Amino acid sequence: MPKPLERHYDGIIIGAGHHGLILGSYLAKAGLNILVIDRRLTYGGGLATHEVTEPGFYHNLHSINHFHISETPWFKDLGLDDKVTYITPRYEFGQAHRDGTALVLGRDLEETVANIARFSARDAATFRDWNRRAEAITARILLPERFSEPLPQHEREEILSRTAMGRDFLATTRRQPLDLVEELFENEHVRLLMLFKISLFGTWLTDTLSKTSPMGSVIRAFDLQTGYQLCQGGSFNLARGLMETFIASGGSFAPQAHVARILIEGGRATGIALADGRSVRARQFVASTIDVHQTFETMIGRDQLPDDLCRKLDGFRYTPWTLFGLHLALNESPRFAAAGFDPNVDRALKWSIGADTMAELASAHQDVQAGRVPKIVQFGAGPLSLIDPTQAPPGKHTTYAWHVMPLDPDLGGRSEASFRAEFADAIIETWARYCPNMTKRNIIGSYVYTARDYTRELINMRDGDIFMGAFNAEQVMYNHFGYRTPIPNLYMAGSPCHPGGAISGGAGYIAAGLIARDLGVNTWWQPCDARPALEALADGA
16 A cells, blocks of 8 residues: 555645644545645644653643633534543633732632622623623624634624624724723723733733724633633643544545645646655645745745735734743642632632733733843743643642743843743742742742744744734734635635634634535535524524
C-alpha cells in the first residue's frame, strides 16, 4: 500500500490543529479521500499538554479553558463524547482583592446575584436584568451565528432589526464593551471581573477597547448557561479524540512534512510541494488552516495573487500582545486569604489576580501598548488539578499564570534569561499576596513559556499572536477573512476565518459544510445556518 505522501487525494488540508482535524473528519466520513499534513511531528496545534516541570504533572502550554465545547455541533456530530471528557465547573470566574474580599461568578443565577450584591445591590439588580436578556440572545443569536457562515452585514441587520431582541442585540454590538461595562456597573471590583469575563485570556482592556463588537462578545459578561470547560486529562486529549476520529473515518495523516508551496496550475489549486522536493496532488481542493501570510505570501507568492487579495493581506492585523506563561507543579493548590469571605474562590476555573482597580488595569495596559514590561503584575490563572485531579500525581497540583506582554519588551539591559526568571518571581510574589501558601516551599517545579518559545514551535502564531488574527471589528463576523479564496479550489479553514481564534472548532466545521456544498458532496450531517434561526426570532415575536 502506498505511503501517505505517495498517493493522490480528493482534498489536502494543511495544518493538523483542531480546525484541520474537524474539517478532515467531516469530509472523510462523507466519502472523500483526505490527507491532513503538518510540519510538526505531533498534531493538535494549540491543544498541547506536556510534562514540562516534573513527571506526572501535565501542563497545558497553550489552550486551557474551552468555551462550551461539549455542546458544539461538531463535538456531537463526530461522537467525541465517547473519546473525550469535558468538566464543567460550577464556579467559572473568581477574583480576590487585597482587602480580603472576593467576587465569584458561578453557573447558578441566584448564587451569582447574591455574590454581586455583597459589593453592590444596584449592580446585582443590573446583572439579573442583563442575564435574562443575555441567556436568550446567546441561545437564539450568538450560538447559531458562531457555527454558521456569517450573513452579509446588511442582511443580518435587516433580519435582526425586525424584533425587539434583535434590535437590543444590535444596539449592544454597536457599543464599546469597556464603555458599556463602566456605564452599567458602579462597583470597581464588579467592573473588573465583568471585563475579565468578556476578555479571552484576561487581556481585559486590549479586548474591550474596540469601538464596536459585531460578534456581541460583551454579552458574555452576563450569560451563565454557556461557559468555559476543562478537557479532562489535558487539552491534548481533544486533539487525540479528533485524530482518532479522523483516522477511523478513513483519513490519512502525514507529520513532519513541511509544505513549501501550494501548487497553482491553470489558475487553480492542484496540490502541494514539500520542502524536500516531493509533491502531492489534490483532485478537488486544498484547504489551509494556518495563518494568511504564510498561506498566500510564502506558499503561493504575491505574483500569483490578485491585487484585491494583496491589499487584503496588507491590511490584515494581528493581536498586538503576547503571553508570558508560567506553569507550576505544586504540593498544594493555591489557597486565597479571601476564601474566608467566599470559600468558592479557591475552586473557580479562571482567576483574575493582581489588579484591584481600574487605574491599575489601565496602567498595565498602557505599559504593554508602549512595549514596556508591565510595572503592575496582573494575570489570569486557575486551579487546574483541583478541578481535574488527573492533571497531577495523587495529592499534588498544577496551576498556571498567563500574563499579557509585548512581543519584544524593553528589558532594560537585562538578558532574556534574567528577565524570564525575574518576572516569574514577580508573578509568584504577587500571587503570594493573595494566596499565602504560594511560597517557594510549595513549588515543586516551574516552567516559563513565552512568545519567543511558542512562535518557534508554532510558526503560524505570527508576531506572537495566539489567535492568528486580531479580534477587531474589521476582522470578525461579516468582515472575517473568508473561507473561499479568489483561487479556485483553494479554501481557508482556520483561525483567520469566522468565528476566529481560540478553540471553537467553528472555522473547520463551517468550512466542511461549505466545501461539501461546492463539491456536490452529500452531507451526512446538518450544517448550521444562522438565517432560519434569526428569522425565527421574528416568527416567534
